[in-house]
Amino acid sequence: MKKINTSPISGMQELLPPTQAIFEQLKSKIAEVYHRHGFLNIETPIIDRTEILLAKAGGDTEKQIYKVVKTAETADDADQALRFDHTVPLARYVVEHEQHLAFPFQVSQIGRNFRGERAQKGRFREFYQCDVDIIGRGQLPIYYDAEVIAAPLEAIKSFRLKSKVVARISNRKILNGLLEGLNLQNNADEIFSIIDHSEKVSPEETHVALEDLETPSADLAILEAFIKTSGDRNFVINKLRALDLGNETFIEGINELESVMLLLEAMGLKDNIEGDMRIVRGLDYYTGTVFEFCLPDYKQVGSVGGGGRYENLADYFTEQKFPGVGGSIGLSRLFYIITEYNLLDVHEKKPIDYAIIPISDKEFVYATRLAADLRRTEKCTTTVVATDKKLGPKLSYAAKIAKRGIVIGEKEVKTNKYQIKEF
Amino acid sequence: MKKINTSPISGMQELLPPTQAIFEQLKSKIAEVYHRHGFLNIETPIIDRTEILLAKAGGDTEKQIYKVVKTAETADDADQALRFDHTVPLARYVVEHEQHLAFPFQVSQIGRNFRGERAQKGRFREFYQCDVDIIGRGQLPIYYDAEVIAAPLEAIKSFRLKSKVVARISNRKILNGLLEGLNLQNNADEIFSIIDHSEKVSPEETHVALEDLETPSADLAILEAFIKTSGDRNFVINKLRALDLGNETFIEGINELESVMLLLEAMGLKDNIEGDMRIVRGLDYYTGTVFEFCLPDYKQVGSVGGGGRYENLADYFTEQKFPGVGGSIGLSRLFYIITEYNLLDVHEKKPIDYAIIPISDKEFVYATRLAADLRRTEKCTTTVVATDKKLGPKLSYAAKIAKRGIVIGEKEVKTNKYQIKEF
Numbered sequence: 040m041k042k043i044n045t046s047p048i049s050g051m052q053e054l055l056p057p058t059q060a061i062f063e064q065l066k067s068k069i070a071e072v073y074h075r076h077g078f079l080n081i082e083t084p085i086i087d088r089t090e091i092l093l094a095k096a097g098g099d100t101e102k103q104i105y106k107v108v109k110t111a112e113t114a115d116d117a118d119q120a121l122r123f124d125h126t127v128p129l130a131r132y133v134v135e136h137e138q139h140l141a142f143p144f145q146v147s148q149i150g151r152n153f154r155g156e157r158a159q160k161g162r163f164r165e166f167y168q169c170d171v172d173i174i175g176r177g178q179l180p181i182y183y184d185a186e187v188i189a190a191p192l193e194a195i196k197s198f199r200l201k202s203k204v205v206a207r208i209s210n211r212k213i214l215n216g217l218l219e220g221l222n223l224q225n226n227a228d229e230i231f232s233i234i235d236h237s238e239k240v241s242p243e244e245t246h247v248a249l250e251d252l253e254t255p256s257a258d259l260a261i262l263e264a265f266i267k268t269s270g271d272r273n274f275v276i277n278k279l280r281a282l283d284l285g286n287e288t289f290i291e292g293i294n295e296l297e298s299v300m301l302l303l304e305a306m307g308l309k310d311n312i313e314g315d316m317r318i319v320r321g322l323d324y325y326t327g328t329v330f331e332f333c334l335p336d337y338k339q340v341g342s343v344g345g346g347g348r349y350e351n352l353a354d355y356f357t358e359q360k361f362p363g364v365g366g367s368i369g370l371s372r373l374f375y376i377i378t379e380y381n382l383l384d385v386h387e388k389k390p391i392d393y394a395i396i397p398i399s400d401k402e403f404v405y406a407t408r409l410a411a412d413l414r415r416t417e418k419c420t421t422t423v424v425a426t427d428k429k430l431g432p433k434l435s436y437a438a439k440i441a442k443r444g445i446v447i448g449e450k451e452v453k454t455n456k457y458q459i460k461e462f
Numbered sequence: 463m464k465k466i467n468t469s470p471i472s473g474m475q476e477l478l479p480p481t482q483a484i485f486e487q488l489k490s491k492i493a494e495v496y497h498r499h500g501f502l503n504i505e506t507p508i509i510d511r512t513e514i515l516l517a518k519a520g521g522d523t524e525k526q527i528y529k530v531v532k533t534a535e536t537a538d539d540a541d542q543a544l545r546f547d548h549t550v551p552l553a554r555y556v557v558e559h560e561q562h563l564a565f566p567f568q569v570s571q572i573g574r575n576f577r578g579e580r581a582q583k584g585r586f587r588e589f590y591q592c593d594v595d596i597i598g599r600g601q602l603p604i605y606y607d608a609e610v611i612a613a614p615l616e617a618i619k620s621f622r623l624k625s626k627v628v629a630r631i632s633n634r635k636i637l638n639g640l641l642e643g644l645n646l647q648n649n650a651d652e653i654f655s656i657i658d659h660s661e662k663v664s665p666e667e668t669h670v671a672l673e674d675l676e677t678p679s680a681d682l683a684i685l686e687a688f689i690k691t692s693g694d695r696n697f698v699i700n701k702l703r704a705l706d707l708g709n710e711t712f713i714e715g716i717n718e719l720e721s722v723m724l725l726l727e728a729m730g731l732k733d734n735i736e737g738d739m740r741i742v743r744g745l746d747y748y749t750g751t752v753f754e755f756c757l758p759d760y761k762q763v764g765s766v767g768g769g770g771r772y773e774n775l776a777d778y779f780t781e782q783k784f785p786g787v788g789g790s791i792g793l794s795r796l797f798y799i800i801t802e803y804n805l806l807d808v809h810e811k812k813p814i815d816y817a818i819i820p821i822s823d824k825e826f827v828y829a830t831r832l833a834a835d836l837r838r839t840e841k842c843t844t845t846v847v848a849t850d851k852k853l854g855p856k857l858s859y860a861a862k863i864a865k866r867g868i869v870i871g872e873k874e875v876k877t878n879k880y881q882i883k884e885f
Contacts, residue, residue: 043513043779045558048539051507053555055562056569059504075837077814077845077863081482084474084588085508085574086528090466105509107544108529110578113587116471121530132476135468139478141862145845146479151508155533164536165507175849182826182848189834298826305827306834356466391500403605403721404728411612411729414498422500422568425605426598439564440500 050156050164052371061385062374065198069169069368070149072194076186078147078171083128085151089118091131094355095324103154121153125170126365130353133174133361142176143183147190149370161340161375169194172365174352179362181295184328184348185302187366191332191344192303192311194368200382202334204343206303207269207315209329210296211347213279214319216289217265221258230262235319237266268316272300275314292327299328318345326350328364337380343373389462392419394441396433398448400425405452409445438462473579473587475794484808485797488621492592492791493572495617499609501570501594506551508574512541514554517778518747526577544576548593549788553776556597556784565599566606570613572793584763584798592617592767595788597775602785604718607751607771608725610789614755614767615726615734617791623805625757627766629726630692630738632752633719634770636702637742639712640688644681653685658742660689661761691739695723698737715750722751741768749773751787760803766796812885815842817864819856821871823848828875832868861885 047053054062070080086107093101105121122128125148133144148170155164171190173183188206195204214231218224229252237245245266249259261282268278279293296314303312320329327348334343346366353361377383393413397406403425410421422441424433430446437444444460451457470476477485493503509530516524528544545551548571556567572592579587594613596606611629618627637654641647652675660668668689672682684705691701702716719737726735743752750771757766769789776784800806816836820829826848833844845864847856853869860867867883874880 043517044511044540045514045554045779047507047554047558048509048511048542050536051509053507053558054504055559056502056504060502063503074813075841075843077817077843079479079483079813080486081477081479084470084476086471086474086576086588088467088471091468094466103533103535105533106531108531110526110528112526112580113473113578117467119471131468131470135470135476136478141859143849153509155536157535165509178850180823180848180850182823182830182846185830186846301827302830305830307831307838356468390497390502394500400603400605404724407605407608407725407728408730415730418498420498420500423605423609425603426566427601427603436564 048164049158050162052163052165052375056390058378060390061383065374065377066149066167066169066370068197069191069194069370070147072197073147073149073169073171073190076145076171076190076193078145078190080147080149081132082148082150083122083125083132085121085153086119087122087128087131089120091356092120092122092127095127099156103156105153105155123154124152125150125168125367126172126352129170129172129174130356130361134353134356134359137359142174143179144174145171145186146174147171161372161379163371163375166369166371169368169370170365171367172363174361174363177360177362179364181298181328182302184295184364185299185306187346187364188299188312188330189303189306189308191366191368192308195332195343195373196311198377198383200334200377201384202336202380202382204311204332205335206308206312206330206332207318208296208299208312209314209316209318210292210299210327211319211325211329212288212292212295212327213316214292216286216292217261217282217284220284220286220289221261223254223258226252226254231319234266234317235321237317265316269313271309272297272304272314275316276300295327320345320347324349330366332368334376334382337376340376342369343376344368389440389442390420391422391441392443393421393459394424394437394444395421396424396430396437396444396446398430398446400427401449402447402452406447409447409457471587472581473585475586475588475798479813481801483813484806488797489572489590489592489793491620492617492793493570495620496570496572496592496594496613499568499594499613499616501568501613503570503572504555505571505573506545506548506555508544508576509542510545510551510554512543514779515543515545515550518550522579526579528576528578546577547575548573548591548790549595549775552593552595552597553779553784557776557779557782560782565597566602567597568594568609569597570594584795584802586794586798589792589794590797592791592793593769593788594790595786597784597786600783600785602787604721604751605725607718607722607787608729610769610787611722611735611753612726612729612731614789614791615731618755618766618796619734621800621806623757623800624807625759625803625805627734627755628758629731629735629753629755630741631719631722631735632737632739632741633715633722633750634742634748634752635711635715635718635750636739637715639709639715640685640705640707643707643709643712644684646677646681649675649677654742657689657740658744660740688739692736694732695720695727695737698739699723718750743768743770747772753789755791757799757805760799763799765792766799767791812863812865813843814845814864815866816844816882817847817860817867818844819847819853819860819867819869821853821869823850824872825870825875829870832870832880
């Protein structure tokens, strides 16, 4: 017999039943919190038109997208691929179903996305993302930026992890305004990238990288002070206002950041937010608020989600303006970290309340009826151990899977009385 | 601007939020019932090795499987494709994780599968299947056949559809024994196919098709009587025993069918089961019990699920013997039928309990705090209507999405008192 490799493909998360049960509890909690915040859940197809998925993409996305080969019976279809995030299919969904939706459209999506990237520990090629987005028609007030930060924060908080969760928040208008004010906008991409990397390297390396761009030394000092700006609302807003650049975009960004942080404080999330000027979020479609979720005690593992404001969700598909703001939890990644660092107090509960153990197949019918009764009347989780093994092995199997056992023999059937054994 | 087609690819089910909410309720009910019956849930990757997926397949499966193109960064991987059912990845899972599982392994899987087949009304290329399987090691008693019929039946019953649901049950040993007894086993494939199609054609056409096989006329009469055999346990078992073929496999099949039906009756499902000799289930790996779920008032739409016993789940991957029995609800298909024939009494509930409406952005913070309070203290679904529209449009948007509204103006903030408006 040819030996076949039965491990899952590299980069796929496959869990054993007890771990899967915990994963699903967390997924349900996220769904519950999102719902409580007023988000309506949708599901888009996993397979979509390549034309849609790659309309806006470039760079890594194009390299990492999984294309799907059409079958003989679907040969007439458009070219297809697997969705790599929830945002692009959402743009298609909003344009397609616009006349049936109420705007602002507060929407959640919980499901698997796919990226064929190099295998790395804790990064998955098939991964769960849990997104909230709010899409406006024409305009969308700043209030909503706070809402898409709050819902994922509250969801992660509901896990009661051994680590705190923090949203680190910035605003692209602050960044853009700063560079405009310093007349450095021609080097914007390089500077964004240096700021983005500044956490992973030493301050000296950042300094050298900025010098290499021939940044005038006064500006360099401002940039370095800027990068270091992180903390609570008062601290960050005062520091930024003190830079006093007189640039309108810069001021607007500061005001937006202040509003968002104020609103999050009103939601009782003061301890779970920080202003942090190192947050850039690479994607070039972000235009205002940007944020990342992280576990500050486990900084080395990077962010477990994030998001931001995009002025135009669907500009590749329509001339209508749909400004949006969205936030996402990278659940597969977060779950990997939770497991790796043991961040959840799990009392692994046996999943089954009662195992009914008929001694021989003569008691199958009685055992079956009893199991059905317990399910219906007590809403219990019940199974029948119907293997043809001896009582000993049956009991030890039952003790492995169930909290309680009920042995059914001739006597029990005759008297219609039975004993419950706690395992 | 180039016009891009924003409809989903043909054969994909994409729902609007209110319909999606109903779909998810049904999916949750299935998960709940499966859990209550003692099944442990798992999720296998959607992308798997082609070698695994096609190990046993042939015919339609090979034509309909979606192959996935490796990306530059995953070029070292094995050839890959999208899973087309839950059973093949389960076989891989069981072989891979065997030492961590307790047998009989009672397992459920709820998720999307993929088949690139010709577009047809009510059939989907990306579709939800909700499976239960019980896998033994070495042997697996007949009791478990009843359990994988009962759990999906109870799940569909929990929907409280306007139509009854029935499991139509047969056993491949009865069929095989019959053909052996009549010495017709050389024509087995053709006869199976004629029986399988007998519901879609007239009795005359079935007669002619059997005649065309040069079946002796006495045997032909037996086969025709056999095909017509359907009904409750007593009726079907008596009819079959009366055929008195003296073939051991035939007798064994009848005894198994009788046991399965008796057990299902003990579970209180007498009204939801029928013996029915027309049930064949094309897949050649079924070896015993076979069944299909259908809505008898909507026979024309075909089955909404089914399953059966397979003597060896994983014979392509291992020399160990894992007998199994499984049942499945085709949820996307069932949901399509439910929607098409209006089988669910849905009182479309507005998903949101409270919409808080600040009159201007001066009341944002108060409104935000109130929304957060209502979520925490009353576990309510709450949203803030923060658009910069006038009060009229804000109220009509709120009335569309929420059960109740709370308008917050200067006075409400000052007095900390507000009125709840029922929509």
